[in-house]
Amino acid sequence: MAWGILVVAGFLEIVWSLALKRSDGFTHLWPSVFGITVATVSLLLLTVALKTLPLATAYTVWVGIGAVGVAAVGITRLDEPATPMRLTFIALIVLAVIGLRITDR
Numbered sequence: 001m002a003w004g005i006l007v008v009a010g011f012l013e014i015v016w017s018l019a020l021k022r023s024d025g026f027t028h029l030w031p032s033v034f035g036i037t038v039a040t041v042s043l044l045l046l047t048v049a050l051k052t053l054p055l056a057t058a059y060t061v062w063v064g065i066g067a068v069g070v071a072a073v074g075i076t077r078l079d080e081p082a083t084p085m086r087l088t089f090i091a092l093i094v095l096a097v098i099g100l101r102i103t104d105r
Helices: 002-023 029-049 055-077 084-103
Strands: none
Touching (some): 002 029
16 A cells, blocks of 8 residues: 555656646746645655655655656657667666565565
């Protein structure tokens, strides 16, 4: 159950990051409010997951999901570059998250 909550929290990190991008430095009210609200929910879910998961593993997985998700959206929707080196490092983040999940037993 904690892993599922952590994954949801990670996906919400993607959502709030993109909302804050749309807020344009908090100059647009509704994207700002939405982003802060979703960030709060994401942190609350992370807190719930931390009741049973190790801190280092949970936090790294949470950040990894957010980082890879935001990078993927940036490449696919925001015309950010998809250079071989960038894709390699994104893949390394994915491998690290998988490795932490596998070794957390």
